[in-house]
Amino acid sequence: MDDGNGRTKGEVRQPYLYEAILSLVFLVLVMAVGIAKFETEPHIPMFLGTIFAAIISLKIGYSWEDIEKGMLDGIYQALQAIIILAIIGMLIGVWLLAGVVPTMIYYGLNILNPTIFLVATTIICSITSLATGTSWGTAGTIGIALMGIAKGLGIPAPIAAGAILSGAYFGDKLSPLSDTTNLAPAMAGTDVFTHVKFMLPTTLISYGIALVLYLIIGMRFRGVNADTSAIDAIQQGLSASFKISPFLLIPPIAVIVSIAFKMPAIPGITIGIILGAIEAFIFQGANLGQLLDAGFAGYISETGVEAIDSLLTAGGLSGMMDSISLTILAMMFGGIMEKTGQLEVIVNKLLKGIKSVTGLITMTILTCLVSNITMPEQYISVVVPGRMYANAYRDKGLHPKTLSNALESGGTLTSALVPWNTCGVFMTTILGVSTFQYGRWAFFNYFTPILVILLSGTSLVAARMTEEEQEKAEAGELV
Numbered sequence: 001m002d003d004g005n006g007r008t009k010g011e012v013r014q015p016y017l018y019e020a021i022l023s024l025v026f027l028v029l030v031m032a033v034g035i036a037k038f039e040t041e042p043h044i045p046m047f048l049g050t051i052f053a054a055i056i057s058l059k060i061g062y063s064w065e066d067i068e069k070g071m072l073d074g075i076y077q078a079l080q081a082i083i084i085l086a087i088i089g090m091l092i093g094v095w096l097l098a099g100v101v102p103t104m105i106y107y108g109l110n111i112l113n114p115t116i117f118l119v120a121t122t123i124i125c126s127i128t129s130l131a132t133g134t135s136w137g138t139a140g141t142i143g144i145a146l147m148g149i150a151k152g153l154g155i156p157a158p159i160a161a162g163a164i165l166s167g168a169y170f171g172d173k174l175s176p177l178s179d180t181t182n183l184a185p186a187m188a189g190t191d192v193f194t195h196v197k198f199m200l201p202t203t204l205i206s207y208g209i210a211l212v213l214y215l216i217i218g219m220r221f222r223g224v225n226a227d228t229s230a231i232d233a234i235q236q237g238l239s240a241s242f243k244i245s246p247f248l249l250i251p252p253i254a255v256i257v258s259i260a261f262k263m264p265a266i267p268g269i270t271i272g273i274i275l276g277a278i279e280a281f282i283f284q285g286a287n288l289g290q291l292l293d294a295g296f297a298g299y300i301s302e303t304g305v306e307a308i309d310s311l312l313t314a315g316g317l318s319g320m321m322d323s324i325s326l327t328i329l330a331m332m333f334g335g336i337m338e339k340t341g342q343l344e345v346i347v348n349k350l351l352k353g354i355k356s357v358t359g360l361i362t363m364t365i366l367t368c369l370v371s372n373i374t375m376p377e378q379y380i381s382v383v384v385p386g387r388m389y390a391n392a393y394r395d396k397g398l399h400p401k402t403l404s405n406a407l408e409s410g411g412t413l414t415s416a417l418v419p420w421n422t423c424g425v426f427m428t429t430i431l432g433v434s435t436f437q438y439g440r441w442a443f444f445n446y447f448t449p450i451l452v453i454l455l456s457g458t459s460l461v462a463a464r465m466t467e468e469e470q471e472k473a474e475a476g477e478l479v
Helices: 017-037 043-060 064-077 079-098 100-109 114-132 135-140 142-153 157-174 178-189 193-219 229-241 246-260 265-284 286-297 306-312 318-341 342-350 357-374 377-393 400-412 420-429 436-439 443-456 467-474
Strands: none
Touching: 017 043, 017 246, 017 318, 017 342, 017 377, 043 318, 043 342, 064 079, 064 135, 064 318, 079 100, 079 178, 079 246, 079 265, 079 286, 079 318, 100 229, 100 246, 100 306, 114 135, 114 157, 114 193, 135 142, 135 157, 135 178, 135 420, 142 157, 142 229, 142 286, 142 306, 142 420, 142 467, 157 178, 157 193, 157 420, 157 443, 178 318, 178 377, 178 400, 193 246, 193 265, 193 400, 193 443, 229 306, 229 420, 265 286, 286 318, 306 318, 306 377, 318 342, 318 377, 318 400, 342 377, 357 377, 357 400, 357 443, 377 400, 377 467, 400 443, 420 436
16 A cells, blocks of 8 residues: 555655665765766766665665656756756857847946955956856956956955955855756745845845945055956957947846746746847847857857956856756755655754754754765755755745745855865866965855844744645645
8 A cells, every 4th residue: 555655555664864874975975076086077976876865765665666756756846947047048148149248247347446346346246147147157257357456456365256256156146047046946945036035135134244344354455556457358358249238238127127026937037038139139230040049059259358258158058958967866866865755864863852943944054064065066055955954844834935045045155165165176276265265255155144044033034934825835836
């Protein structure tokens, strides 16, 4: 007889704690060895972890049919995020071709002022990351140019790198174009626009604190003439290759308005694509073939300015396949762990004695941090804790956006603070500053999770579900 959860009574038992931990430890080890030692992509280690979890499930007594259903159910939970990631790839390609992203970067660079260099650096990187949805791309392009200017001003490299990271991750956290910003709500059970709106208060508070601190620190460098030749070169390259116009800001404004009016994510982002395509015809003289190519393969920048070409060669449906495939593999692992009760056993042990909402949110953020340390890849630090705690949040009547906010704050933002995490390794390599050196100056990255914990007893961080929302959550629908 089936018990309603895919278990056959008399044949399938509850997993022992050591078996569930073994599945998780194996994933940690194979991810750590693959990424930290061999510098491989996380996809195959993730798949190996999935295979091991399936073997443990067979040992517990589950049939292959049950295990396969668990994998498929896990993937199904992430389908909306997968579709949105695919559409975002198209949007980025079209916006690059239309000059939308170049326009945002061009105007952002205008605010550079030597007197408030650190504040300006944070804001410029925020604009760039919001426009592109990537902290890596921002740090690897605009960030490098700003590091050069900081050196000319005599500003210590670790402080400049901290400001760059704060800005880059602010945009990455809030941009609907970011993969992690779409992944977190998918794991929690809500949509990306609801997720972004709920994150705004705590994100803006910690961002404001960071800006004030950068302003205070930067005052000692006022009056110094900055060598802005690198920034000037980028602006000249942008204006030479694209027609820059305030009207090109209409598509991102339209997406923001869609968020404000609670339009579903897929049509909201699609409106941005349509407006971008129209403006590509009007402002850049693009044809239909170029638009179709940009939507699929992304935009290839050939300005001759390395910083520009590196940043603006991006987007396209094919460009998102790396993130999409990792999401699918991660959800296969999460689906098995959830279906066979292995996650339940681990979570019950972790949450034993934790009764308060503050305790639950704190444990979530700490789990994300530990995931970033042990499975050094920020995607996994969002996916695994997300699937671990989703039921616990629902049982307490908390809206899924409460969990998604904790996942972003604990998973996305702390990844660059771990030296052996893929994000930490990338930032150190690109900016030329060690993680330990820039870490204490990346105020936004560590103030945000701390602030979320401190405010976890308020509605700014812990949102309750209505009865209708509770019913939708129990039915597996997005809230």
